Amino acid sequence: MARQERAIETRRRLLVGAAEVFDERGYAAASINEIQERSGVTKGAMYFHFASKEDIARGVMAAQTEIPVGTRTHSTSPLQQVIDLTHELAHHLRTNVLFRASIRLTVERGTFQANDADLYDWWLRAFGRDLARAQGAGELREDMAPDEVAATVVGSFTGIQMLSHVLSERRDLHERLTGWWRQLLPGIATPEAAAQALPAGSPGLGLPARV
Amino acid sequence: MARQERAIETRRRLLVGAAEVFDERGYAAASINEIQERSGVTKGAMYFHFASKEDIARGVMAAQTEIPVGTRTHSTSPLQQVIDLTHELAHHLRTNVLFRASIRLTVERGTFQANDADLYDWWLRAFGRDLARAQGAGELREDMAPDEVAATVVGSFTGIQMLSHVLSERRDLHERLTGWWRQLLPGIATPEAAAQALPAGSPGLGLPARV
Structure with missing residues (x-):
């Protein structure tokens, strides 16, 4: 690998390793040593990045805006695209540790330190x-008003996925979202x-089997 | 004060002091020494309780089920009573540090450790x-189905109050809840x-001025 590719790969491994640790323990209880060990990179490489x-937590949180979303829907209805997007995000929450950790950090830190409004704003603008x-x-x-509906959608989605996590480890998340959209x-x-x-999302959404 | 009254008062001071520290720092970063100092009780008294x-965190979380709610509404419509209850909870979030900390701990810990489903269940049953x-x-x-609507209401309320906290320190919470109910x-x-x-709540709700 060229040096630049290697750097990109190292950074990616650090973010995934950190995501695993943050997802399990939360920000405060995660240690930088465990992140380094989990990632399998050297201490020097870690502090290079x-x-x-x-700083690592910010990288993990930013990842939620880098995941390509809205690409799976084939619906031509903008409203259906919004519904499909929520099911796609639910799928990422269930299968992608980087996305899951980034949402956890945003909820844990953003909610109460009120300094991560940018990420909420990003979603509000996207849905708006x-x-x-x-x-x-x-x-x-x-x-x-589209902005008001976007606030309801972003707020409700955030809370409903939390409820689903507590009650079923998110196994019933698609079903809960479907009930919510119907209402x-x-x-x-x-x-x-x-x-x-279609409150349950387009049939052509192409998400892997819902467990 | 009789000994028993004094014990009740000491416990209350510990819970309020702990609530202040948890509300500011979250569970992981809160120290038991700071809780003791903030409460102004002796170490011996703290460990007596x-x-x-x-253990203290569990006491703070349990407080959310002990606050008398649903007592302010004078509406005879059960649906309006549900709407009024969400505005009453919003008011407690804005003004009562014990309630605010108990919700923060539930969100921080319950969401991700999936061991505090009881509190969500309590609210689901109440709204159901x-x-x-x-x-x-x-x-x-x-x-x-009342239970399905209750899940949407509890989940959406949880997320909308988080969004309002991040974006406005909950100053716009009543307004956001009003928009949500209208939708x-x-x-x-x-x-x-x-x-x-009335999506904004009954006029006779008697909440202090909304800042």
Whole structure:
């Protein structure tokens, strides 16, 4: 491997190793030594990439914005794309330790230290844009502000995945999201759009089997 | 004070002092020495009441089920009582450090260690009962299972208060809850009940001024 490729690979291994440790223990209880051991990189290589545990945590948290999402849906309905996106994120939470750890760190730290509003803002903007497109397509009710609906969707998704984690290790997450969309759609979508939307996600979503 | 009263007062001071420290630092970073100093009780008194930091945290978390809620509403509509309850809980989150810390600990620990499902179950049962009454009164749609709606309400409330905390230190929490209920009501309530419900809570709720 060329030197640059090797550096990218080392950084990736550090982030995944750190994600495993953060996912298991949370930020405060995670030790930088354990992260280094879990990643299988040398101490020197670790400090070449990250100055501190704080720095590694920021790298892990940023990963949630780097995962390609919204790429699986084949629906042409912007509203259905939003529904599909939540199921896709649920799938990542269940299968991708880097994504799971990044959400854990955001919840643990952002919630209470109020210094990670950027990540919430990022999701609010992403959902707000999609919902504005849904309104342009006549799917979101005219009296609903896309930004307000985005806040409900981001907030509710965050809490529902937490509930699902506590009660079933997220095994019932797709089912809970489906029930939630069924309840929410009549209030935010036009009657035609609500009737056509699939709360469980598009059939062509291509997610691996839901355990 | 009689000995028993003094013991109750000491326990209360320990829980409030611990709540302040947990609310500021979270579980892992809180030290038992700081809790003791903040409470202004002796080390001996502390260990008489609580064996460990873990033990104190359990006491703080249990406090969320001991706060009298649902007592402020004067509405005779079970559905409105549910809406009022969420605004009342929001008010406690904003003004009561013991309640706020107990929710923080539940979120931090319960979410990821999956061992505090009891507290979520407690809220699910409480909301499930109220929503079943709403269905009995013809307010909840017949095709909605009260338990499923309760899961959406508990999950969404949890996440929306987190979002509000990050973005505004919960200053906009009542407003966010109002927007959320406006969006959710048409899908869960009968048309008549949805038209009559007040998403911002009953006017007679008697909460102190919303800052």
